[in-house]
Amino acid sequence: xxxxxxxxxxxxxxxxxxxxxxxxxxxxxxxxxxxxxxxxxxxxxxxxxxxxxxxxxxxxxxxxxxxxxxxxxxxxxxxxxxxxxxxxxxxxxxxxxxxxxxxxxxxxxxxxxxxxxxxxxxxxxxxxxxxxxxxxxxxxxxxxxxxxxxxxxxxxxxxxxxxxxxxxxxxxxxxxxxxxxxxxxxxxxxxxxxxxxxxxxxxxxxxxxxxxxxxxxxxxxxxxxxxxxxxxxxxxxxxxxxxxxxxxxxxxxxxxxxxxxxxxxxxxxxxxxxxxxxxxxxxxxxxxxxxxxxxxxxxxxxxxxxxxxxxxxxxxxxxxxxxxxxxxxxxxxxxxxxxxxxxxxxxxxxxxxxxxxxxxxxxxxxxxxxxxxxxx
Numbered sequence: 001x002x003x004x005x006x007x008x009x010x011x012x013x014x015x016x017x018x019x020x021x022x023x024x025x026x027x028x029x030x031x032x033x034x035x036x037x038x039x040x041x042x043x044x045x046x047x048x049x050x051x052x053x054x055x056x057x058x059x060x061x062x063x064x065x066x067x068x069x070x071x072x073x074x075x076x077x078x079x080x081x082x083x084x085x086x087x088x089x090x091x092x093x094x095x096x097x098x099x100x101x102x103x104x105x106x107x108x109x110x111x112x113x114x115x116x117x118x119x120x121x122x123x124x125x126x127x128x129x130x131x132x133x134x135x136x137x138x139x140x141x142x143x144x145x146x147x148x149x150x151x152x153x154x155x156x157x158x159x160x161x162x163x164x165x166x167x168x169x170x171x172x173x174x175x176x177x178x179x180x181x182x183x184x185x186x187x188x189x190x191x192x193x194x195x196x197x198x199x200x201x202x203x204x205x206x207x208x209x210x211x212x213x214x215x216x217x218x219x220x221x222x223x224x225x226x227x228x229x230x231x232x233x234x235x236x237x238x239x240x241x242x243x244x245x246x247x248x249x250x251x252x253x254x255x256x257x258x259x260x261x262x263x264x265x266x267x268x269x270x271x272x273x274x275x276x277x278x279x280x281x282x283x284x285x286x287x288x289x290x291x292x293x294x295x296x297x298x299x300x301x302x303x304x305x306x307x308x309x310x311x312x313x314x315x316x317x318x319x320x321x322x323x324x325x326x327x328x329x330x331x332x333x334x335x336x337x338x339x340x341x342x343x344x345x346x347x348x349x350x351x352x353x354x355x356x357x358x359x360x361x362x363x364x365x366x367x368x369x370x371x372x373x374x375x376x
Contacts, residue, residue, distance in 0.1 A: 002255045002257060002281065003255065003281065003286055003287040005246070005252055005253070005255070007286075007287040008246065008253075008255070008279060008281075008287045008290070009246060009247045009287075010246055010247070010249060010252065011247070011248065011249030012247055013207075013208040013209070013244070013247035013248050013249075014143075014208060015142055015143040015206070015207060015208050016141060016142065016143035017143070018143040019248070019249055020084070020088045020207040020208065020248050020249075020250075021084075021087050021088055021249060022087075022088065023088075023089055023090070023091045024088070024089075024090055024091070024144075024145070024146055024207070025090070025091050025092070025093035025127075025131050025144070025145050025146065026057055026058075026076065026077070026090035026091065026092065026093055026145075026146045026147075026148065026203075027093040027094050027096075027120070027124060027127060027145060027146070027147045027148070028053055028054075028057045028094070028095040028096070028148045028149075028150065029094075029096055029097050029099070029119070029120055029123065029124070029147070029148070029149050029150070030044055030050065030053060030095075030096070030097030030098040030099070030150050031097060031098060031099055031101050031116065031119060031149060031150070031151045031152070032044060032097075032098040032099070032100055032101060032151075032152045033101045033102065033103065033104040033151065033152060033153065034100075034101075034102060034103045034104070036104075039154070040153065040154045040155065041104065041152050041153060041154065042152060042154060042192060043098075043152060044098055044150065044152045044192055045098075046192075047192035047193065047233075048067075048068075048071070048192065049071060050095075050097075050098075051071060052067075052071050052073060053095055053150060054095045055071065055072070055073050055075065056073040056074070056075065056076060056196065056199070057075070057076050057077065057090070057092075057095060057148070058075065058076075058077050058090070058092050058095075059072075059073065059075040059077070059078070060075060060078060061073065061074060061075055061078070063303060063306075064235075065196070065235035065237075066235060067233055067234060067235055073196055073235055074196045074200075074235045074237050074304065076090060076148075076199070076200060076203060077089050077090045078303070078304070079200055079237065079304050082239075082302060082303060082304050083224075083239050083240050083245070083250065083304065084245075084248070084250040085250060085251070085269065085270060085271040085274060086271055087249070087250050088207075088248070088250070090146065093124075093127050093131060093145065094124060094127050096123060096124065097123070097150075098152070099119055099123055101115070101116075101119065101151075104153070109161070113161050113162075113163050113164075113187065114163060114164060114166065116149055116151075116163075116187060116189075117163035117164075117166045117183060117185075117187065118166045118168075120147060120149070120166075120183060120185075120187070121166050121167070121168045121181065121183040122168050125168055125170045125181065131144055131145045138170075138179055138180065138181045138182060139181075139182045139184070140181070140182070140183050140184075140185065141184050141185060142162070142184070142185040142186045142206055145185055146185075146188070146203060146206045146207070147185050147186070147187050147188065147206070148187075148188045148190065148199065148202075148203055149187050149188065149189050149190070150190050150191070150192070150194075151189065151190075151191055152191070152192055153191050153192075154191065154192065154193065155191070155231075156189065156190065156191030156192075156194070157189075157191075157230060158188075158189060158190050158191070158194050158198040158199065158201065158202045158230060159188075159189045159202060160186055160187065160188045160189070160202045160203075160205035160206060161186065161187055161189065162184070162185070162186050162187075163183070163184060163185065163186075163187060164184070165182050165183065165184045166182070166183050166184075167180055167181065167182055167183075168180070168181055168183075169181075185206075186205065186206045188202035188203045188205065188206055189202065190202060191231075192233075193231040193232075193233040194230065194231070194233070195228065195229065195230075195231075195232040195233055195234045195235070195236065196234070196235045196236070196237055197224070197228040197232075197234075197236055197237050197238075197307075198228055198229075198230060198232075200224055200237065201224055201225060201228070204224060204225070204240070207248070208247075208248070209224070209225050209240070209244055209248075210225060210323055211225055211323065212225040212226050212241070212323045212324060212325070213225070213226050213227040214323070214335070215325070215334055215335050216325070216328075216333055216334045216335025216336055217328070217333070217335045217336045217337050218335050219241075219325065219326050219335050219337065220309075220337045221236075221238055221307055221308060221309045221337055222238065222241060222296075222308070222309075222314060222326050222337050223238065223239070223240055223241035223244065224237070224238060224239065224240045224241075224244075225240065225241070225244065226337075236306075236307040237304050237305075237306070237307055238304070238305050238306075238307050238308050239296075239302065239304060239305045239308075241294065241314070241316060241324065242269060242277040242292050242294035242314070242316065243292055243316050243318060243324045245269060245277075246277070246292070250269075250274075251269045251274050251275070251276070251277055252274050252275045253275060253276075253277035253278055253279045253292065254275050254277070254278050254279065255278075255279045255281060256278050256279065256280055256281070257280075257281060257282065257283070258280050258281065258282045258357060258358055258376070261376065262375070262376055263373065263374065263375040263376070264278045264280075264293065264373075264374050265278075265366055265367075265371050265372075265373050265374075266278050266293045266294065266295045266313060266366075266371065266372050266373075266374060267295055267366070267370050267371045268295045268296070268297070268300060268302075268370045268371075269294070269295075270301075270370075273370070276295060276370075276371075277292060277293060277294050277295070278292070278293040278374070279291070279292055279293075280292075280293065280357075280358075282357065285351065288320055289318060289319050289320070289351060289352060290318050291315055291316065291317055291318070291327075291349065291357070292315075292316040292318055292324070293313060293314070293315060293316075293374060294313070294314040294316065295312075295313060295314075295370065295371060295372055296308050296310075296311075296312070296313075296314055296339070297310070297311040297312070297369075298310065298311065299311065300369070300370070308339075309337055309339060310338075310339030310341065311339065311341065312329075312339040312340050312341040312342065312344070312363065312372065313339070313340040313341075313363050313372050313374065314326055314339065314340070315327045315328075315332075315340060315346070315349070315361070317334070317352075319352045321352060327346075327349070328340075329341070329344055329346075330344070331347060332346055332347055332349065332350075340361075340363045341363065342363055342364055342365040342372055343363065343364070344362075344363045345360050345361070345362050345363070346360050346361045346362075346363075347360065348360060349361060358376045359376070360376065361374055361375070361376050362374065362375045362376065
């Protein structure tokens with residue numbers, strides 16, 4: 001009997017027990033440190049108008065996405081909605097700033113995070129009353145609010161970091177007493193030259209996603225959680241991979257046993273076809289190690305997969321000892337972004353211990369442009 005999707009991790013990726021389903025508030029805060037003699041802290045407005053960040057968070061752009069001339073960036077809200085086939089997205093908490101931060105100096109990472117967190121809560125007091133919602137505990141944590149901070153640090157590495165609790169007093173009108181609110185979230189950090197890809201990468205860590213940029217070619221342009229340049233200041237973007245979508249509860253792949261001879265049709269994941277991906281599993285491994293087949297293309301109906309490097313099949317190797325890795329064409333190299341096109345045949349596909357899972361997979365054209373057929 002095949003394992004259930006739950007045993008393969010379906011909808012198991014949660015933050016504080018909460019799935020990334022429905023809507024979640026997104027707060028964007030612009031922070032400006034004093035410039036130094038080296039020009040390491042340019043004004044945010046010298047790189048992007050402030051409207052850029054409102055559009056980047058909550059816009060509804062037409063293709064093509066552009067950083068400037070015109071200012072038409074990709075949208076985090078639309079990206080989440082498309083990746084999740086309508087099951088998750090962001091709502092507006094606020095886009096605020098820029099707020100002055102003083103001299104950056106030689107802040108260590110922990111002190112920097114806490115200083116930023118304190119600025120977040122001090123500058124957004126009333127937001128917390130709305131975000132706290134039904135909990136009414138005056139504690140906003142990272143399953144309730146996603147935070148993106150844009151700093152004017154020219155060489156800011158994009159990152160996602162938790163903060164220790166910070167506090168602020170919220171003044172309420174008479175006859176109510178003042179209250180103390182607490183913030184303990186994960187903060188997605190970016191700089192003025194951070195590309196949309198990296199901003200989205202760090203923001204999505206706040207809903208539980210993991211890095212997938214090691215080893216080999218680092219799954220480059222195959223998944224949002226793969227590698228991408230830090231300072232490209234562009235709008236290139238690809239979807240999350242099928243494994244993340246499975247873990248987040250954004251798709252329901254077919255489960256197909258690796259019998260000596262078999263076949264499967266692999267279709268682009270969509271709202272009409274949430275079971276388009278295929279899990280290839282074997283009774284000797286159960287749900288602990290398997291292959292996940294995903295149909296992808298750059299010229300299909302998706303707005304947010306245009307940077308995908310080809311048209312064909314991805315073979316994800318899922319092994320609990322490491323993050324999922326693509327086994328790329330033509331040699332099944334780990335992390336390679338070589339796409340398996342119709343007409344291709346893989347070498348023997350092996351498990352992590354080196355034993356052969358299947359002698360080869362043959363990729364063939366499917367009945368329509370959304371689908372490829374795989375035989376073994």
